Each structure stands twice: as structure tokens, then as C-alpha cells.
Amino acid sequence: MEQLDQAERVKVDLGANSYDIVIGAGILPFLGQELSCYARQHGWGKQVMVISNPTVEALYGKQIVTSLSEAGFQPALALMQDGEQYKTMDSAMQLYDQALSLGLDRKSFILALGGGVVGDLAGFVASTYMRGIPFVQVPTTMLAQVDSSVGGKVAVNHPKGKNIIGAFYQPRLVWADVDVLKTLPAEELRAGLAEVIKYGLIWDGNFFDYLEKRFREILSLNQEDLREIVKQSCAIKAQVVAQDEREGGLRAILNLGHTFGHALEALTHYRAYRHGEAVAIGMVMACKVSGELGFLSAEELNRVTVVIRSFGLPVEDRNVAAQDILASMYHDKKAEAGKIKYVIPETIGRVRITSAIPEGLILRVLSS
Amino acid sequence: MEQLDQAERVKVDLGANSYDIVIGAGILPFLGQELSCYARQHGWGKQVMVISNPTVEALYGKQIVTSLSEAGFQPALALMQDGEQYKTMDSAMQLYDQALSLGLDRKSFILALGGGVVGDLAGFVASTYMRGIPFVQVPTTMLAQVDSSVGGKVAVNHPKGKNIIGAFYQPRLVWADVDVLKTLPAEELRAGLAEVIKYGLIWDGNFFDYLEKRFREILSLNQEDLREIVKQSCAIKAQVVAQDEREGGLRAILNLGHTFGHALEALTHYRAYRHGEAVAIGMVMACKVSGELGFLSAEELNRVTVVIRSFGLPVEDRNVAAQDILASMYHDKKAEAGKIKYVIPETIGRVRITSAIPEGLILRVLSS
Numbered sequence: 001m002e003q004l005d006q007a008e009r010v011k012v013d014l015g016a017n018s019y020d021i022v023i024g025a026g027i028l029p030f031l032g033q034e035l036s037c038y039a040r041q042h043g044w045g046k047q048v049m050v051i052s053n054p055t056v057e058a059l060y061g062k063q064i065v066t067s068l069s070e071a072g073f074q075p076a077l078a079l080m081q082d083g084e085q086y087k088t089m090d091s092a093m094q095l096y097d098q099a100l101s102l103g104l105d106r107k108s109f110i111l112a113l114g115g116g117v118v119g120d121l122a123g124f125v126a127s128t129y130m131r132g133i134p135f136v137q138v139p140t141t142m143l144a145q146v147d148s149s150v151g152g153k154v155a156v157n158h159p160k161g162k163n164i165i166g167a168f169y170q171p172r173l174v175w176a177d178v179d180v181l182k183t184l185p186a187e188e189l190r191a192g193l194a195e196v197i198k199y200g201l202i203w204d205g206n207f208f209d210y211l212e213k214r215f216r217e218i219l220s221l222n223q224e225d226l227r228e229i230v231k232q233s234c235a236i237k238a239q240v241v242a243q244d245e246r247e248g249g250l251r252a253i254l255n256l257g258h259t260f261g262h263a264l265e266a267l268t269h270y271r272a273y274r275h276g277e278a279v280a281i282g283m284v285m286a287c288k289v290s291g292e293l294g295f296l297s298a299e300e301l302n303r304v305t306v307v308i309r310s311f312g313l314p315v316e317d318r319n320v321a322a323q324d325i326l327a328s329m330y331h332d333k334k335a336e337a338g339k340i341k342y343v344i345p346e347t348i349g350r351v352r353i354t355s356a357i358p359e360g361l362i363l364r365v366l367s368s
Numbered sequence: 369m370e371q372l373d374q375a376e377r378v379k380v381d382l383g384a385n386s387y388d389i390v391i392g393a394g395i396l397p398f399l400g401q402e403l404s405c406y407a408r409q410h411g412w413g414k415q416v417m418v419i420s421n422p423t424v425e426a427l428y429g430k431q432i433v434t435s436l437s438e439a440g441f442q443p444a445l446a447l448m449q450d451g452e453q454y455k456t457m458d459s460a461m462q463l464y465d466q467a468l469s470l471g472l473d474r475k476s477f478i479l480a481l482g483g484g485v486v487g488d489l490a491g492f493v494a495s496t497y498m499r500g501i502p503f504v505q506v507p508t509t510m511l512a513q514v515d516s517s518v519g520g521k522v523a524v525n526h527p528k529g530k531n532i533i534g535a536f537y538q539p540r541l542v543w544a545d546v547d548v549l550k551t552l553p554a555e556e557l558r559a560g561l562a563e564v565i566k567y568g569l570i571w572d573g574n575f576f577d578y579l580e581k582r583f584r585e586i587l588s589l590n591q592e593d594l595r596e597i598v599k600q601s602c603a604i605k606a607q608v609v610a611q612d613e614r615e616g617g618l619r620a621i622l623n624l625g626h627t628f629g630h631a632l633e634a635l636t637h638y639r640a641y642r643h644g645e646a647v648a649i650g651m652v653m654a655c656k657v658s659g660e661l662g663f664l665s666a667e668e669l670n671r672v673t674v675v676i677r678s679f680g681l682p683v684e685d686r687n688v689a690a691q692d693i694l695a696s697m698y699h700d701k702k703a704e705a706g707k708i709k710y711v712i713p714e715t716i717g718r719v720r721i722t723s724a725i726p727e728g729l730i731l732r733v734l735s736s
Contacts, residue, residue, distance in 0.1 A: 089461060093526075100528045105703065128496070131523065131534045132614070155499065158461075160468045166499045167535065246500070335473065 004030045008231045012150065012238040014170060014245055021150060021174040021234045025223045028063050028138070028177045032071030035136065038172060039073075044134060045107035046074045049099055051122035052113040053082040056140050059183050064113055064138065075111075076102050080121060084270065087117050087157050089165065095125045109134035109172070115141035116148035116275075120163070123154030127169035137174040141184055142192025143276060145176040146199075146233035151241045151251075162262075168246050176234075178226040190312045191276030193218070194257070196229050197307055198283060199236040202253045205349030207232050212303065215310045253351050255334065256343040257282030263328035267320045280313035288365045289357065290344045300348055322366035326359065372398045376599045380518065380606040382538060382613055389518060389542040389602045393591045396431050396545045399506065400439030406540060407441075412502060413475035414442045417467055419490035420481040421450040424508050427551050432481055432506065443479075444470050448489060452638065455485050455525050457533065463493045477502035477540070483509035483556075484516035484643075488531070491522030495537035505542040509552055510560025511644060513544040514567075514601035519609045519622075530630075536614050544602075546594040558680045559644030561586070562625070564597050565675055566651060567604040570621045573717030575600050580671065583678045621719050623702065624711040625650030631696035635688045648681035656733045657725065658712045668716055690734035694727065 007024030022034070038044060048068060052061060057079055068075040078098045080091050099110075110133060112122035119137055126135035139149035155166025181189060200208030210228075211218070217225045237254065244251040260282030265273055273281070287304050290296040296304075305315045329340045339355040346352050375392030390402070406412060416436060420429060425447055436443040446466045448459050467478075478501060480490035487505055494503035507517035523534025549557060568576030578596075579586070585593045605622065612619040628650030633641055641649070655672045658664040664672075673683045697708045707723040714720050 089457060093457060096526055096533060097528070100526065100532065128533045128535055130532060131521065131536055153499065158464055158468065160465070164468065164498060165464060165496045167496055168499055 001030070003027050008227060010231060010234045010238055012170070013242040014152075017152070017170040017245070019170055019172055019174065021176060021238070023145075023176045023178065023227055023230045023234065025179045025227060026177065027175065028060060028180070029067050031064065031138065031175050032067035032069070032073065034173070034175070035068070035073070036071040038134075042134070042172075043107060044109055045105065046072065047102065047104055047108040048073050048075050048111055049095075049102060049104055049108070050075050050077050050111045050113055051080065051095065051118060051125070052077065053080055053118055055082050056114045056118070060113060060140065060180060064111070068111075080118065084117050084157070084162075087121050087155075089156050089158075091121055092125050092128075092156055095121070096129060099125070099129055104129065104133070106130050106133055109136060111136045111138060112149075113138045113140065115139065115144045119144055119149050120153070120155050120166075123152075123169055123171070124156050124166055127154050127167045132169065135169065135171045137171045139174065139176055140180045142181060142189050143195060144192075145178070145181075145230050146192060147195045147237065149174050149176070150234050150237045152245065170245075174234075176230055178223060178230055181226060182221060187274065187312075189219075189221075191274035193229075193311045194276035194280040194283070194308070194313055196233050197311065198254075198256050198279065199233045201283065201304070201345055201348060202256050202343075202351045203236045203240070203349060204232070205347070207236075208307070208348050212307050212310075215307070219311065252334070252341060252353050253343055255341075256345070256351055257286055259329055259332055259334070259340060259342060260285045260325065262332055263325045264317055264320060266328055267324055272319060273314075277314050280308050281315060281317050284308060284315045285365060286342070286344055288368065289342070289362065290346070292361055292365060293344065293357070295344065295346045296348075300345075303348065304345075322363050325366050326362060369398070371395050376595060378599060378602045378606055380538070381610045382520075385520070385538040385613070387538055387540055387542065389544060389606070391513075391544045391546065391595055391598045391602065393547045393595060394545065395543065396428060396506070396548070397435050399432065399543050400435035400437070400441065402541070402543070403436070403441070403504065404439040406502075410502070410540075411475060412477055413473065414440065415470065415472055415476040416441050416443045416479055417463075417470060417472055417476070418443050418445050418479045418481055419448065419463065419486060419493070420445065421448055421486055423450050424482045424486070428481060428508065428548060432479070436479075448486065452485050452525070452530075455489050455523075457524050457526075459489055460493050460496075460524055463489070464497060467493070467497055472497070472501070474498050474501055477504060479504045479506060480517075481506045481508065483507065483512045487512055487517050488521070488523050488534075491520075491537055491539070492524050492534055495522050495535045500537065503537065503539045505539045507542065507544055508548045510549060510557050511563060512560075513546070513549075513598050514560060515563045515605065517542050517544070518602050518605045520613065538613075542602075544598055546591060546598055549594060550589060555642065555680075557587070557589075559642035561597075561679045562644035562648040562651070562676070562681055564601050565679065566622075566624050566647065567601045569651065569672070569713055569716060570624050570711075570719045571604045571608070571717060572600070573715070575604075576675070576716050580675050580678075583675070587679065620702070620709060620721050621711055623709075624713070624719055625652075625654055627697055627700055627702070627708060627710060628653045628693065630700055631693045632685055632688060634696055635692055640687060641682075641685075645682050648676050649683060649685050652676060652683045653733060654710070654712055656736065657710070657730065658714070660729055660733060661712065661725070663712065663714045664716075668713075671716065672713075690731050693734050694730060
């Protein structure tokens with residue numbers, strides 16, 4: 001229980017859709033007892049479908065199933081194949097089928113054990129099975145712990161685009177155990193840290209300073225540092241999401257680096273870069289645009305590139321033509337009435353959203 | 369504009385999800401100008417995908433498209449095949465595809481022109497396309513005008529069950545023109561009236577009296593009576609839904625006759641009865657159970673069966689065995705922890721929900 005006592009609890013304040021993110025080290029075995037409180041308080045039943053993939057299941061499936069069983073639940077594992085290419089409606093249909101075969105009803109719940117792909121797919125199934133059943137996130141990657149498990153975006157891909165079919169559907173609980181990051185490949189850890197740097201850039205200059213100073217400890221998986229950065233990241237995302245659950249305004253600041261990044265990913269067919277790597281390059285591009293517009297100083301721009309490099313992330317792309325990136329950005333899901341919404345740092349810790357940037361300037365930065 | 373001035377407006381009060389139901393005669397041509405107000409107020413774009421089926425499109429497609437075009441929108445028609453068997457994920461995938469090809473973005477909206485099947489499918493697509501875009505209902509059947517277009521239930525069927533995959537997603541506007549009921553087959557009109565009788569039974573004894581007196585005028589499509597019953601029905605459903613948007617409690621009263629009815633429909637493979645016909649039989653069964661429990665008097669029971677008969681609806685089934693109905697009810701989506709939730713009239717205008725009815729009593733009524 002000591003592990004649980006030391007855990008941090010971040011509240012996501014969304015009225016009737018509010019929930020807690022619990023962040024700790026070694027807290028996986030205590031999930032069952034926490035959920036038994038939820039079940040009593042909210043009238044949940046005993047049945048839970050644990051959605052995972054073979055890789056994560058081999059590492060943590062048994063721990064989770066044991067914890068749930070000991071708390072009196074009836075867990076059943078449902079595995080999807082590993083990889084973004086399986087985040088499809090076909091996979092969702094297989095999961096609906098399994099849920100029906102297991103006899104899941106409206107009081108049952110779904111638990112996602114894995115990274116962003118598992119969370120997105122499991123959340124989509126939970127949001128639509130019998131018009132929505134409770135959903136719990138157990139994120140096992142850095143990216144999922146600081147980003148995708150928080151905020152209620154769930155989706156599957158369409159052959160013509162990522163995350164085209166989805167919903168805003170909040171989990172009832174997010175249970176983030178930083179100990180599981182030990183089994184994460186180093187490049188996956190680094191890719192997830194791109195989003196952590198983003199939170200400093202958009203919201204909190206002091207957090208950015210902290211990342212500048214502690215990158216060695218973070219990369220060597222110091223437990224206290226991991227807990228701190230996951231907590232700070234979730235707290236910042238929670239504040240943004242609480243003010244804009246359905247992405248009507250403020251939430252767009254979370255897309256810093258993503259408009260460029262998505263274009264880079266798409267144009268390289270999701271093979272050249274991890275999402276976080278593309279976002280890292282995208283953030284540098286946004287900072288360069290900011291410099292051209294007279295916001296970021298040369299020194300600030302240098303600090304950003306140094307931090308990104310110190311986390312082992314790329315700061316530039318040499319594969320894709322500037323014109324192609326621009327064309328791709330016009331097709332982004334967040335483009336509206338043919339206008340690209342750019343998120344541009346004004347200083348370290350604050351951004352602005354604007355569509356009013358000359359194409360020439362964008363092309364110059366992209367080609368530089 | 370006279371038609372619009374005489375229209376009734378029922379407000380569905382769901383906080384941020386509130387919307388109006390407009391009920392009138394001959395109001396279809398005025399939809400475009402109403403929606404142009406919505407577009408200005410809420411920042412909608414010009415593009416709208418009108419989802420319908422060939423039967424309804426042939427009757428009213430041109431009127432709707434003209435009305436939208438004249439109001440400055442860019443409407444595109446997308447047709448699904450006619451019938452419940454096409455309310456599938458395959459049909460939804462085709463519609464996502466068309467939406468992407470048309471370039472629909474998050475500011476575009478979807479308009480459902482048709483009955484319950486079109487509304488459920490179009491609503492499901494609207495609720496999930498790019499995580500949800502605005503949705504407008506133009507119901508063209510009695511059932512859709514008084515029931516399925518109000519309350520935000522959207523869904524597609526799964527091979528193992530109806531409406532297994534869905535969401536609660538409220539429309540932004542429901543535009544019910546009772547004039548279109550003229551082209552509805554008489555048996556479809558009568559089936560829809562089963563739900564109208566239900567509203568009297570569960571909520572409003574005076575409305576039940578009105579139906580007893582005015583069934584001839586209603587069946588002969590008197591405009592004022594049609595407007596009145598659609599308005600009253602929507603007003604009652606709106607009150608229930610406003611108190612229980614996501615079916616946590618009160619909303620269950622809307623299932624009067626449906627637990628029996630669904631079982632009947634499923635056991636006869638959706639061929640023997642229209643939904644409303646099965647509900648009519650189910651309501652009589654619920655009233656008989658009520659009588660056995662000492663609630664409804666013999667006279668009240670008689671009034672119910674007389675009204676249902678006077679609308680040309682069946683009051684009993686002779687095809688299915690009582691044991692099979694009971695077994696099927698245990699598999700209803702609304703059954704929880706293996707218990708059937710019965711909705712039973714206490715008197716005309718008030719119901720109670722209970723699971724505590726002996727199986728023997730149910731079987732006796734089903735066999736009678």
C-alpha cells in the first residue's frame with residue numbers, strides 16, 4: 001500500500017464526466033481494489049473485458065487479471081494485434097463480438113491495457129458498445145501516460161485517414177504506473193517525451209526549465225522524475241481539456257508541432273518517424289516560424305532545439321519537400337474552411353493560434 | 369411563412385445539448401432558412417450531407433435539396449438501401465467514405481431525411497465522423513416523428529443484436545412536417561401510433577382520453593389532430609429524456625410494451641410484426657400483468673385494448689410460446705445482472721418499474 005500512498009492524483013474537472021488520473025510507481029497490483037470502490041459507488045457489475053495486445057499482455061496481463069480477480073471481478077482478456085494498422089473498424093467489430101459472447105451488459109466495463117493504439121480502440125468500443133459502458137485506462141507507454149489516455153479522444157482509423165471515426169468519451173479512471181516504462185523500448189520513451197516538452201512550451205516555462213536540467217535523470221528512468229513529469233503533463237492537459245472538452249477553442253494549443261508533424265508522418269507513410277519524433281520536428285518548425293514573425297528570440301529557439309536534442313529527438317527533416325508538407329496541412333482534420341490553424345509559441349510557456357501566416361514564410365521555414 | 373407561424377416548437381432541455389423540435393404542416397420548404405440561422409449562430413459551414421433512402425428521396429429529396437440550396441448551403445445526397453437490414457456498420461463505412469470524398473469537415477453537418485432506420489444510421493455516422501459533427505433530423509414516418517428522432521439514441525445493428533453499437537448523441541434540430549405522413553402506408557402510420565398510445569399510458573391520462581375520442585380523425589390524417597398528437601408525444605418524451613439523458617433511471621418507462629415486444633420481434637425474425645405492432649401486443653401484456661398484480665382494473669384493461677384495436681393494432685400473439693418469450697427477455701440489452709426490468713402500468717397515465725414479478729405469473733399471462 002506504500003506505493004499507493006505515494007501516488008499522485010490529478011483531477012480532470014469535466015462536470016458529470018470528471019475523473020481521476022492516478023500516477024505512481026508500482027501501483028498496478030492495487031488497481032483491482034481501487035476499482036471495487038468504483039463498482040460499489042457507481043453500481044458497476046463484475047464483468048470486465050481487458051483489451052490489450054500480445055506484447056503488453058505478456059508483460060502485465062497476469063498482474064492485471066490477478067488484481068481484478070482478487071478484488072472480486074470476472075476479467076476476460078481480449079487481444080488486438082499490435083500496431084496502428086490494426087486500429088480499424090474490423091478490429092472493433094471483433095471486440096464487439098467478443099463482448100457479446102462474454103455477455104457484457106451495460107454495467108460491465110472495459111479496461112485498456114497498453115499504449116495509445118490500444119487505448120483509442122478500446123475507448124471507441126467502450127463508447128459505442130450498448131451506447132457506452134464505463135471505460136478505464138491503464139496506459140503502458142510514455143505517450144499514453146502523458147497524452148493519449150487523458151482527454152477522452154477515442155477513435156479508429158479509416159482507410160482514407162487516421163482517427164476519422166471516433167468520439168469524445170472520457171474514461172472513469174486513468175491508472176498510470178511509471179514502473180512499466182522500464183520495459184518500454186528507449187526510442188518509444190523518447191518519442192513520448194516530445195509531448196512532455198510540448199507541455200512546457202505551451203503552458204509552463206518553469207516545467208520547461210525543469211526538463212532542461214533533469215533530462216539525464218528522466219532518460220535513466222529515475223522514478224521520482226518520471227512521476228513528476230507524468231504528473232505535470234497530465235495536470236497541464238487536464239487544465240486545457242477542462243476548459244474545452246470537445247475541442248472548440250483552447251484545446252487547439254495541444255496541437256503545437258502536430259500540424260507539421262501529421263503532414264510529415266502522412267507523407268512518409270508513417271514509416272520514417274514515430275509520432276513523437278514528427279512532433280519534435282514540428283515543434284522546431286513552429287518555433288522557427290515564430291522567430292520569423294518576431295516572437296521567439298534566437299536564444300529561445302536555441303534552448304528549444306537543445307532540449308529536444310538532449311532527449312534524443314530529431315529537430316529537422318530532410319526527406320520531404322516543403323510544397324508537399326504545405327499541401328498536406330490543408331487536408332488536416334483540424335483545417336476549417338480551407339484554412340490551416342497554426343499553433344505558434346510567443347515565448348517559452350505561451351502559444352497563440354493563428355491562420356494569418358503568409359504561405360511564403362511557411363515555405364521559407366520548411367525549406368531552410 | 370404561414371405554415372411556419374402555425375408550427376409548434378417543443379424544447380428538449382438538456383443543458384448544452386438542448387434542442388428544438390418544430391412540428392407543423394407544410395414546413396419542409398422552410399427548413400433551409402431555419403438552418404441558415406443555426407449556421408450563423410453556431411459557425412456551421414456550407415456543406416451538408418443529406419442521408420436518405422431511395423423511397424423517401426423520390427418523394428421529398430428535391431424539396432429538401434432545393435430548400436437547402438436556396439438558403440446558401442451545398443447539399444449532397446447520400447442514399448442507403450431501404451430497410452432495417454441495412455442499418456449496419458457496412459452502410460456506415462460507405463457513408464464515412466462518401467463524407468470524406470465530399471470533403472465534409474468538422475463544421476459540416478448531416479441531415480437525416482427518413483424514418484427511424486435512416487435517422488439511427490445517419491445519427492451514428494454524425495456522432496462518430498471526426499468525433500462528432502452537427503446532426504439534423506427530418507423524420508418522415510409517424511414512428512420517427514413521435515419517438516426515434518427525439519432523445520438522441522443513434523445506433524447500427526450487430527449480427528448478434530439490434531442497436532448493439534451506438535451512442536447517445538442529440539440532434540441540433542428536429543423538423544417534423546406532418547404533411548409527409550400522407551405518403552406513409554396506412555399500416556406504417558398505425559404502427560407508429562402504438563408509441564403515441566404508450567405516451568398516454570405512461571404519462572398523461574388526459575392525452576389517453578383524447579386518443580380514445582379522436583382516433584377516427586387521427587386515422588384520416590386531420591392536420592390539426594396530427595400536429596396535436598406529435599406535439600404531445602414529443603413533449604412527453606422531451607420531459608422524460610430531460611430528466612434522464614443516458615437512460616440511468618426514469619427513461620426506462622419509455623420501454624412500456626418494449627420488453628415483451630422486442631422478444632416477439634426477435635422470435636419471429638422481425639417478419640411477423642412491425643415494431644409498433646409488437647409494442648401494441650407488449651403493452652396489452654404489461655396491462656394484463658398489472659391486472660394480475662392488482663393495479664389496473666378490468667375496466668381500465670378493457671379501455672386499453674379497445675383503444676389499441678381502434679387504431680387497427682393487434683392486441684395478442686398466437687405464434688410464439690410463452691417460455692420462448694421469457695427466455696428471450698432475459699437477453700434484452702436492458703436486462704441487468706440477469707434480471708428483467710418490467711414496466712407495468714399502475715393506472716392509465718402512470719407506470720412503475722420492477723424486477724420483482726414471479727416468473728409463474730408472467731408465464732400465465734403470456735399463455736393466456
